[in-house]
Amino acid sequence: MYGKHIIGEITLESGYRLKNVEVAYETYGSLNKAKDNAILVCHALTGSAHAVGDDETPGWWEGLIGPGRYVDTQKYFVISSNVLGGCSGTTGPASINPDTGVPYGSDFPVVTIRDMVRVQHDLVKSLGISQLFAVVGGSMGGMQVYEWAVMYPDMVRTIIPIATCARLSAIAIAYNDVGRQAILSDADWLNGHYYPGPGPKNGLSIARMLGMITYRTQELFELRFGRRLKDDGSVTNFDSTFQIESYLRYQGEKLVERFDANSYLYLLKAMDSHDIGRGRGGIKSALEKIEAKVLAIAVARDLLYPDEHQQEVAMMLNNAGKTVDYHYIDSIYGHDGFLVEFVKIGPLVEEFLNREFNSVKQVAASGQNVSY
Numbered sequence: 375m376y377g378k379h380i381i382g383e384i385t386l387e388s389g390y391r392l393k394n395v396e397v398a399y400e401t402y403g404s405l406n407k408a409k410d411n412a413i414l415v416c417h418a419l420t421g422s423a424h425a426v427g428d429d430e431t432p433g434w435w436e437g438l439i440g441p442g443r444y445v446d447t448q449k450y451f452v453i454s455s456n457v458l459g460g461c462s463g464t465t466g467p468a469s470i471n472p473d474t475g476v477p478y479g480s481d482f483p484v485v486t487i488r489d490m491v492r493v494q495h496d497l498v499k500s501l502g503i504s505q506l507f508a509v510v511g512g513s514m515g516g517m518q519v520y521e522w523a524v525m526y527p528d529m530v531r532t533i534i535p536i537a538t539c540a541r542l543s544a545i546a547i548a549y550n551d552v553g554r555q556a557i558l559s560d561a562d563w564l565n566g567h568y569y570p571g572p573g574p575k576n577g578l579s580i581a582r583m584l585g586m587i588t589y590r591t592q593e594l595f596e597l598r599f600g601r602r603l604k605d606d607g608s609v610t611n612f613d614s615t616f617q618i619e620s621y622l623r624y625q626g627e628k629l630v631e632r633f634d635a636n637s638y639l640y641l642l643k644a645m646d647s648h649d650i651g652r653g654r655g656g657i658k659s660a661l662e663k664i665e666a667k668v669l670a671i672a673v674a675r676d677l678l679y680p681d682e683h684q685q686e687v688a689m690m691l692n693n694a695g696k697t698v699d700y701h702y703i704d705s706i707y708g709h710d711g712f713l714v715e716f717v718k719i720g721p722l723v724e725e726f727l728n729r730e731f732n733s734v735k736q737v738a739a740s741g742q743n744v745s746y
Contacts, residue, residue: 390483398463399455403447416511416518422462437716444720467636480566512536512712537712541649553581579626591708673711
């Protein structure tokens with residue numbers, strides 16, 4: 375089911391008071407009578423609320439979620455929303471600024487992962503849900519997962535952060551800035567005020583090309599493309615010759631068709647600023663606030679979110695007395711493994727959710743209060 379939740383005015387972490395905030399969301403399955411089967415799914419950088427496909431459009435995580443799938447929507451009530459600052463129905467840079475009557479553009483305030491989570495919290499409460507059985511997400515979605523566990527520890531029973539981090543690494547910030555500069559240096563960016571024009575299509579396309587290089591691995595590119603040439607392979611100018619070049623340009627053009635360059639900039643900056651220890655006495659202190667049981671999944675050869683970082687966080691959680699399962703999956707896909715390796719990730723997620731859900735039901739059947 376598709377929905378739109380109107381929040382109104384919110385105060386961002388920066389202190390900016392953002393008006394007329396609305397959130398686009400989708401739900402799958404049904405909330406049970408006990409209201410203890412709700413799972414919130416958080417999307418990555420260029421995702422949307424459309425996690426599960428329909429007759430018209432495939433969902434970005436439908437290999438994991440759906441009827442009879444690893445996150446079974448015949449059993450769980452799944453909620454997915456577009457993040458604050460996005461461009462798929464939730465308030466963002468392309469939204470109308472009520473003070474000027476024109477799109478915000480670069481006048482839109484900087485948002486953080488914590489701001490996104492506060493908006494999601496308002497949405498979840500509006501659906502009549504006081505406790506979430508699980509919060510699940512990969513990449514930027516996993517950042518939101520960690521923030522949920524720290525910001526609302528009494529509201530979350532389990533969390534599943536996948537291919538993500540507790541704070542963004544220097545190398546990831548570096549790649550983000552190169553992508554950002556590609557957009558900012560495009561003459562059609564017009565200081566962010568390009569609406570209703572097409573905006574910096576070339577800049578966004580190049581940013582996406584760079585992103586695709588970081589999402590995959592050298593081994594995969596060699597296997598899939600190698601040095602194979604496109605068409606007849608004649609070299610007559612600087613245009614695309616190799617298949618890998620053609621692939622990257624296609625990916626860049628495809629994103630331009632569905633995503634707003636300003637949203638890309640704002641979400642990159644939100645990722646850069648992500649650090650669950652910021653203002654909380656460091657990561658160790660922040661992790662001590664978590665009450666949820668954790669299933670952390672790292673992906674091999676992830677250039678942006680190295681597995682050793684997620685393993686370090688898992689160890690810190692364990693040392694703090696938290697319940698944490700850590701799994702490392704091998705994948706030639708690198709970071710994009712969280713969107714592709716469903717046969718490897720799915721069973722881990724399914725077993726963890728079913729085990730914890732059965733535990734909830736056993737406690738409830740005994741007459742005890744279910745504590746999250």
